[in-house]
Amino acid sequence: xxxxxxxxxxxxxxxxxxxxxxxxxxxxxxxxxxxxxxxxxxxxxxxxxxxxxxxxxxxxxxxxxxxxxxxxxxxxxxxxxxxxxxxxxxxxxxxxxxxxxxxxxxxxxxxxxxxxxxxxxxxxxxxxxxxxxxxxxxxxxxxxxxxxxxxxxxxxxxxxxxxxxxxxxxxxxxxxxxxxxxxxxxxxxxxxxxxxxxxxxxxxxxxxxxxxxxxxxxxxxxxxxxxxxxxxxxxxxxxxxxxxxxxxxxxxxxxxxxxxxxxxxxxxxx
Amino acid sequence: xxxxxxxxxxxxxxxxxxxxxxxxxxxxxxxxxxxxxxxxxxxxxxxxxxxxxxxxxxxxxxxxxxxxxxxxxxxxxxxxxxxxxxxxxxxxxxxxxxxxxxxxxxxxxxxxxxxxxxxxxxxxxxxxxxxxxxxxxxxxxxxxxxxxxxxxxxxxxxxxxxxxxxxxxxxxxxxxxxxxxxxxxxxxxxxxxxxxxxxxxxxxxxxxxxxxxxxxxxxxxxxxxxxxxxxxxxxxxxxxxxxxxxxxxxxxxxxxxxxxxxxxxxxxxxxxxxxxxxxxxxxxxxxxxxxxxxxxxx
Numbered sequence: 001x002x003x004x005x006x007x008x009x010x011x012x013x014x015x016x017x018x019x020x021x022x023x024x025x026x027x028x029x030x031x032x033x034x035x036x037x038x039x040x041x042x043x044x045x046x047x048x049x050x051x052x053x054x055x056x057x058x059x060x061x062x063x064x065x066x067x068x069x070x071x072x073x074x075x076x077x078x079x080x081x082x083x084x085x086x087x088x089x090x091x092x093x094x095x096x097x098x099x100x101x102x103x104x105x106x107x108x109x110x111x112x113x114x115x116x117x118x119x120x121x122x123x124x125x126x127x128x129x130x131x132x133x134x135x136x137x138x139x140x141x142x143x144x145x146x147x148x149x150x151x152x153x154x155x156x157x158x159x160x161x162x163x164x165x166x167x168x169x170x171x172x173x174x175x176x177x178x179x180x181x182x183x184x185x186x187x188x189x190x191x192x193x194x195x196x197x198x199x200x201x202x203x204x205x206x207x208x209x210x211x212x213x214x215x216x217x218x219x220x221x222x223x224x225x226x227x228x229x230x231x232x233x234x235x236x237x238x239x240x241x242x243x244x245x246x247x248x249x250x251x252x253x254x255x256x257x258x259x260x261x262x263x264x265x266x267x268x269x270x
Numbered sequence: 271x272x273x274x275x276x277x278x279x280x281x282x283x284x285x286x287x288x289x290x291x292x293x294x295x296x297x298x299x300x301x302x303x304x305x306x307x308x309x310x311x312x313x314x315x316x317x318x319x320x321x322x323x324x325x326x327x328x329x330x331x332x333x334x335x336x337x338x339x340x341x342x343x344x345x346x347x348x349x350x351x352x353x354x355x356x357x358x359x360x361x362x363x364x365x366x367x368x369x370x371x372x373x374x375x376x377x378x379x380x381x382x383x384x385x386x387x388x389x390x391x392x393x394x395x396x397x398x399x400x401x402x403x404x405x406x407x408x409x410x411x412x413x414x415x416x417x418x419x420x421x422x423x424x425x426x427x428x429x430x431x432x433x434x435x436x437x438x439x440x441x442x443x444x445x446x447x448x449x450x451x452x453x454x455x456x457x458x459x460x461x462x463x464x465x466x467x468x469x470x471x472x473x474x475x476x477x478x479x480x481x482x483x484x485x486x487x488x489x490x491x492x493x494x495x496x497x498x499x500x501x502x503x504x505x506x507x508x509x510x511x512x513x514x515x516x517x518x519x520x521x522x523x524x525x526x527x528x529x530x531x532x533x534x535x536x537x538x539x540x541x542x543x544x545x546x547x548x549x550x551x552x553x554x555x556x557x558x559x560x561x562x563x564x565x566x567x568x
Contacts, residue, residue: 006374009372009374010374010375010376013369013370013374013377013380014376014380016369016380016384017379017380017381017383017384018383020383020384020386020387020444021383021386023387023395023398023399023402024386024390024398026398026401026402026409027394027397027398030401038401039404039407039408039409039412041409041412042409082291083291083292083295084292086287086288086289086291086292087288087289087291087292087293089288090284090285090288090289091289094281094282094284094285094288095278095281095285096281096282096285096286097282099285106296108554109296109300109301109304110501111501111550111553111554111557112304112550112553113501113504113505113507113526113549113550113553114505115505115506115507115526115529115530115546116307116526116529116545116546116547116549116550117303117304117306117307117546118529118530118533118542118546119307119310119529119533119539119542119543119546120303120304120306120307120309120310120543121303122318122533123306123310124302124303124306139295139298139299140295140299140300142292142295142299143292143293143295143296143299143300145296145300148292172284173281173284173288174284174288177288198389201391202389202390202391202392204391204392204393204507204508204511204512205507205508208511220391220393221393223391223393223394223397224393224511224512227393227396227397234397234401237397238397238398238401240394240397241391241393241394241395241397241398242394244391244393244394245390245391245394248389248390248391249386249389249390252385252386252389253382256382256385259385259389260385260452263448263449263452263453263456264452264453264455264456266453
């Protein structure tokens with residue numbers, strides 16, 4: 001009896017799980033169909049065609065969008081590490097005046113949705129001559145407080161004795177950061193890189209508002225243009241969507257451990 | 271390295287050196303836009319050109335926000351959306367976390383399925399849900415039709431004034447579930463096994479266990495999750511743009527889209543900024559109020 005109910009539970013969980021990913025499954029299945037058969041059932045037998053993918057990939061700007069996106073993602077992540085890791089160390093290990101107030105203020109900024117400041121940023125980025133360049137996306141990414149909190153959380157877990165050993169050694173905090181903290185936190189850094197990749201890749205609002213040339217655009221807003229200007233060709237839109245999410249899903253499935261650890265760490269401390 | 275006492279000068283210099291880059295970028299790219307939004311909200315700006323004339327108009331823009339039918343409705347929709355999103359998320363995340371905490375074959379894979387929507391692109395999600403929920407030919411309504419719901423009573427989902435906002439909130443919930451579920455799963459695993467075992471020996475029902483052990487133990491995490499859910503519920507721009515672009519009509523025109531329309535369609539930049547300031551203040555008040563519940567107990 002016990003066994004039977006457990007079997008039932010397993011079945012229910014699997015059905016729920018499959019329902020969660022049903023939209024992605026149908027995205028892929030339908031994107032492989034000619035446009036006339038879009039609204040036939042998902043089980044309807046169709047000889048798969050890559051024609052929709054071909055239409056997306058051969059768009060004159062498709063390669064530009066991919067290169068721009070990768071460029072922005074990679075540069076942002078590298079710079080973010082340089083900017084965030086020392087700051088996280090300072091908050092996790094050093095004692096300085098106003099550190100508590102400063103951290104509280106930084107955390108409060110997490111509550112402000114970026115859409116509330118779109119008007120001022122529009123003028124501001126124009127004044128700074130960042131408008132319509134990749135830097136308009138990269139530079140504001142560097143001081144995201146979420147990643148600072150994530151790294152503070154992890155750095156606090158490093159035993160204090162290691163700091164003391166390093167200070168007896170005569171080496172300063174910068175050396176402790178580079179030689180002890182960073183090597184010990186590779187999983188945390190992997191988490192940060194993973195989150196950054198996903199968030200920057202998926203960012204829609206900023207590139208949509210602040211990059212105006214279509215050939216300088218990034219993949220996610222470009223997908224929106226596809227939806228708006230590509231007519232009602234649903235399988236082409238779905239193929240574009242699949243292209244935009246497949247790299248992220250592959251990355252996510254292969255690094256899920258870090259993803260879960262990162263969220264758990266940010267939650268447990270509150 | 272004295273634990274208490276005065277803070278070393280040298281340590282402070284090092285701290286400053288380590289913080290300076292982050293603080294610089296924060297001040298320039300996060301703090302200044304906030305201050306500037308506040309400033310513009312008191313100006314009479316009506317052109318996107320930088321050199322446009324600007325006159326100080328006091329609270330006039332705020333008065334416009336509070337007297338204009340369209341902006342007031344946008345705020346109303348935002349609250350409704352936020353309430354629905356928070357309700358949907360909070361009512362499902364604990365149940366799901368508890369279910370996913372139980373042992374079953376393939377648990378890791380099923381967990382991955384639950385986390386997947388969280389990492390995918392909202393625009394792509396908009397494309398696929400618009401397809402799935404197509405009122406006339408989409409797979410969801412075709413299935414409802416097959417289940418015997420008469421054609422005239424099929425829900426129009428994103429296509430009707432009455433259901434679009436709720437449908438959008440539900441899809442947003444589906445996207446965002448991973449974060450609260452993972453957080454609660456981590457917290458559930460921290461509950462000492464002995465506590466659960468004792469309650470089993472004492473013959474507690476599963477409801478009693480939930481009420482007297484699990485929920486009190488999870489309280490801080492639940493409040494954390496609730497705070498983040500509420501904050502997230504106001505970050506609506508991308509979701510709504512992906513799903514409905516504010517339509518049908520103005521049925522899903524929430525504040526963030528209203529800001530966009532006021533700024534870049536009607537060039538009422540002062541009014542758009544005032545809306546941003548008001549929304550920010552509202553989010554602050556709500557978050558602080560929820561957080562207060564945290565401190566009461568502690």
